Every structure is written in structure tokens, then in C-alpha cells.
Amino acid sequence: MLTGFKCSANLATQFNFGVTKISFGQVLTAIALANLGLFNGGLSLEANAAAPAKAAKTTVKAAKPAKKSGKENPEAFAALKEGVRLLSEHKGQEAQAKFDEAIKLSPNYARAYANRANLHMLARHYKQAEADCTKAISLDPKLYMAYLNRSWAEIELGQFTKAADDASKAIALQPKLTMAYANRARALNQLGRHKEAVADCEKALQLHPKFSPAYVNRAHAYVGLKEYEKAVADSDKAIELNANSARAYANRAKAYRHLGKLEQSLSDSNKAIELDSKLGSAYFNRAAVYKAMSGKDLKIAQDMGFKSDLETK
Numbered sequence: 001m002l003t004g005f006k007c008s009a010n011l012a013t014q015f016n017f018g019v020t021k022i023s024f025g026q027v028l029t030a031i032a033l034a035n036l037g038l039f040n041g042g043l044s045l046e047a048n049a050a051a052p053a054k055a056a057k058t059t060v061k062a063a064k065p066a067k068k069s070g071k072e073n074p075e076a077f078a079a080l081k082e083g084v085r086l087l088s089e090h091k092g093q094e095a096q097a098k099f100d101e102a103i104k105l106s107p108n109y110a111r112a113y114a115n116r117a118n119l120h121m122l123a124r125h126y127k128q129a130e131a132d133c134t135k136a137i138s139l140d141p142k143l144y145m146a147y148l149n150r151s152w153a154e155i156e157l158g159q160f161t162k163a164a165d166d167a168s169k170a171i172a173l174q175p176k177l178t179m180a181y182a183n184r185a186r187a188l189n190q191l192g193r194h195k196e197a198v199a200d201c202e203k204a205l206q207l208h209p210k211f212s213p214a215y216v217n218r219a220h221a222y223v224g225l226k227e228y229e230k231a232v233a234d235s236d237k238a239i240e241l242n243a244n245s246a247r248a249y250a251n252r253a254k255a256y257r258h259l260g261k262l263e264q265s266l267s268d269s270n271k272a273i274e275l276d277s278k279l280g281s282a283y284f285n286r287a288a289v290y291k292a293m294s295g296k297d298l299k300i301a302q303d304m305g306f307k308s309d310l311e312t313k
Helices: 024-036 045-049 053-062 074-088 092-105 110-122 126-139 144-156 160-173 178-190 194-207 212-224 228-241 246-258 262-275 280-303
Strands: 014-017 020-023
Touching: 074 092, 074 110, 092 110, 110 126, 110 144, 126 144, 144 160, 144 178, 160 178, 178 194, 178 212, 194 212, 212 228, 212 246, 228 246, 246 262, 246 280, 262 280
Parallel strands: none
Antiparallel strands: 014 020
């Protein structure tokens, strides 16, 4: 059960969009507002998220339910609005109760399922998030945020081909959805399609030049392409925009290791683990650094004429 938002450090706790610094909760609020139907048209997720939280709340109160082909249950919509408000205040348990209420009042309410998926993601309940998104899509095949959310869940579940496909569907429905390009790039990296991932990151950065996850994912791609200096530069930028990005430190650590900068690599690996204790790539890189360091020390010892005896074996 959610008792509040306990997002991991790997899910950036703070983003910078332009000159406006916003919290991860505000980003999720923007996702929820999009799911709610209050943000439509050409506005990107980030443009919505950049609005101050107070203004976003006013928008929720002033807006009316999006018109649909069928009659919308006003009580369910009210519960959904309240859930979005609670989400913006980081009250996860209360927000989930409201989304559950909206679904109980209107079992075929696609946006309620899409919003509840956000909370499942924060709790790292990825299968439940995927299930809620799938339900939302079955009810409203044009709900682009449901495809986006499902791609996020599928990445965490290791279903990278599905994640790339869902991100593509989100992009087809909303071509200016920056996060969808970032999600697809991350999935493509895991599939070894690094050049395509770079292209997606560059598209994301065209839409929003200060979108930290795009730099993180492009750095990952550059490591895969063995362009380590570029990977370091993108990681530097990602960390400048979001100092709590564990993946940015992990990517830079890997690039440093390949460049032979073992001390810097070890430091970044430790920082990545400090920020996200469940980030496996950081542990793997740290182990590789220790191995490289031990080999280096062993060679120095041998060059100095040291020979191990039985006691030191």
C-alpha cells in the first residue's frame, strides 16, 4: 500500500525545464492532468509540467470534463480530479483511494486506470501498472498517456521491444511528447540499437533542450557506440540538470572506466549506488573497476620484483 510518494533516486526527484525547476511530483501531476483530459492539443508534457503547482490546481478546478462519445459519470470525474490534487501534494495513499473510487463509480473509466498506473509505478509495482495501462487502452485506444505509462512499466519489466512499440504508439498519437522519445531511446539502448536511440534523444532535445533524461539516454547510447568522451559530456549535462540522476552517474562511470580513468569511475559508481541502491549496472561497473584496479596493482608489484610466497597466495 502506498503511504506517500517514495520515488527512487533513479526516477529523477527533480527536473529542470527552462528556467523553471519543478519536482518529480509536479511531473507526475502533469501526466495525471493529461490523463484527466485537461491538457490537450499540441502542448508537450513538459510544457504542462512547467506550470507552477498552484496554477495547475486552479486549472483542475476550472476545467470541465473532456467530452467523450458516451456520457461521463460526474461523480467519477470528481473523484479523479481529487485524486490528481492529492497526487500533486504527494499523498499517494489518498490519491489511490480516489482513483479506486473513480473506477468503482465508473468501471470503464480509462483515465482513472491510467492515473492509478502512475501510483503503481512509484511503488515499483510494475506488473500492476502495466495491467492498469492495458485496461485503459482497451477502453480508450487513443489515450496516448496510457501507452507512455505502459512503455515505462515495460522498461522496468525488461520488455524492451514492447516498450519501444508502446512509446512509438504514444508518439503517433502525440508527436510532441518528449518523454515518449526518451522512453523509446531507453528501450532501444537495451536492444542494442544505439544509433536509433541517439536519434530519439536528439528529437527529445529539439522539443526540450533541458530535458535531463534525454542526455542520460544519449550518454548510454554513446557508451554502446564506444564514443566515451561524448558519453562523459552528456552525463555531465544530465547531472548539471538533475544532480540526483543515478543513471547519469552510472553512465559516466562506465565511460570513465573505458577511458582508463578508474578513480573517477569508482567515485561515480559509488555515487550512483548511493542514489539508487537497486541500480544493478552501477554494481557491475564497480566490480569491473575493482578488477581493473587489482590487475593494475598486480602488474606494478610484479614490475617491482615482488614474488608471492605460500603465505600470500
